Structures are given as structure tokens and as C-alpha cells.
Amino acid sequence: MTPVIVSAGRPASRPARRVARGLLLVVLCLGVTVGMLWALQRQVIFRPDATQVPPAAQVVPGARDVSLHTADGLELGAWFVPAAGGDDTGLAVLLAPGNGGNRAGRAQLAERLSRRGMAVLLMDYRGYGGNPGRPSEEGLAADATAAAQALEELGYPAARTIYFGESLGTGVVAALQQERPPAGVVLRSPFTDLADLGSHHYPWLPVRALLRDRFPVLEHLSSSDVPVTVIYGDQDTVVPSALSAQVADGVASLAERVVITGADHNDPVMFGAVVADAVGRLAGRVG
DSSP states (O other), X not given: OOOOOOOOOOOOOHHHHHHHHHHHHXXXXXXXXHHHHHHHHHHHHOXXXXXXXXXXXXXXXXXXXXXXXXXXXXXXXEEEEOOOSSOOOSEEEEEEOOSEEOGGGGHHHHHHHHHTTEEEEEEOOTTSTTOOSOOOHHHHHHHHHHHHHHHHHTTOOGGGEEEEEETHHHHHHHHHHHHSOOSEEEEESXXXXXXXXXXXXXXXXXXXXXXXXXXXXXXXXXXXXXXXXXXXXXXXXXXXXXXXHHHHHHOSSXXXXXXETTOOTXXXXXXXXXXXXXXXXXXXXXX
16 A cells, blocks of 8 residues: 655745744734824824913903803803904904914914904814813814804804814814804815825825814815805925815815915914905905
8 A cells, every 4th residue: 555645844934934923013013003093193183282371361452251161061261352443344253273282372363353353252172271171073063163152142143253264273164164154264274184184194004094083174165155265375394285275176165265475384474464364355255
């Protein structure tokens, strides 16, 4: 009888085992990284200055502190700056900040808008400027709704209000205008949606699959009939100007596109007279 010889095959070579272990290590590290980014992403997106701000009148002459009451039970601090001078437009600006700092850093812009005849509600989101709570897309939407309600109680319903969103705040006001259509919207340094922005900064990550907060600016405004002014710098290193340009190209009712030559995201000019003048022109159009 002929014996049957069964080959067990060659054992894996040492180089092959090293490669396999290396690949496994890469997969494990990537998994840990993705898991950490999922858990910590809101700490990357939201960068609040939680410092308690001083009373409004100490920062902006004639301003006063107001409280915003959210649907989920938070009381948030904000500043109301009445229109200054004799050219009161009868309009208010709801100023929704970006993802960093607090309302004290936007005081000069609020003063400039006030001098152009517009009242200003300068809000801080939950977790910012001494406010309670933790920020999220849903939370910021509730905060903006509370700000709009406060303005209405001060005599400025949505129809007499311009929503001004700065950077991340463009996502906040884009959503708010669907719920409470305003007289107009100003988007300063907008992005199409947060996933597009995240993919620009982290091209090696599956950003769209990981994101919990979306802020779809263009989706909210692509069919809106609210007049929209889009302002951005052409040297923006935070929100690429190409994304802001896509927003301006895609909104249904573009009132004006203002491109500030040589300006980066947080340059002083982005909080200055050029921006305030653009808001004033929109106020003249819708007032």
C-alpha cells in the first residue's frame, strides 16, 4: 500500500510574520484614533472661552445684559446693544459667533453695527462666556431660537431682524432662518457643511462617517427666499475661500458677495468696518 503524504505547508517566514504584526498594529492604532476622534470631536469643533464676561455696559456704552431662556431649561447670558445715533433703521442684528472665544471679542463689531442704526443682540452659546451647558449642534440651535425669542420680546420680531452668522455661526443662522424667516441673513466665512470643512483639514479620516454635528449651511439656504449677503476673505486658512464661494454660488437669494482681498479668517478686518458696511447695505435693502 502506497503511503499518503500530506503536506503541512511551509511555516510563515519571519519577514511575513513581521509584516502581519505591523499591519495589525496599524489597524489597531487607526481604530483607537478613530474611536478617540468620535469621542472627543466636540472638543475639536467647539473651542469656547468659558470665562465669565463683565457687565455689558462696562464693555459697550449703552449696552445691557439680557437673559436667554432655552427650551431645554438653560439660562444664557447675552448683551443687547441699542441702535445709536439718529439713523435708526428699526432693524436688529442677531449676532451668532463662531466656534471660539466669547461675546466680549465681538463687542467692537456690535458697536459698529449700532452706529449704523441697528440694534444688536450679541449672544453666547451654552458653555461660552460663563454660560452653563455643553455645546452641540442641537444645543446651539436651541440657543439661537432663544435669542430670536428674546429679540422679539425687545420689539424686534424675525421680520425686523438680520441674522449674522460668523464661521460656525453660519450653520446656526442657516438653520434658524428655516424655523423663523428673518428680514435677511449675513454669512461671514461660511462653509458648505461641516463635513466638507473637516475633510479639508483631515483628508486622511472618514470625516463624513464620524461627524455627529453637521451644520449643513448650503442645504438650508439653497431654496430659501431670504436675502443673503456672503462675506469672506480670499486668504482664509480656517474656512477655505472656495467653500465660501460655493455657498455664495448656491444660495437661492444672493443679495451681495463681499470678498476681502488678503484677509485671513480672524484678521481684524473681518470684524471691522467693511463687514459692518455690508450689513448696513443689506439693512437698507430689506428695511
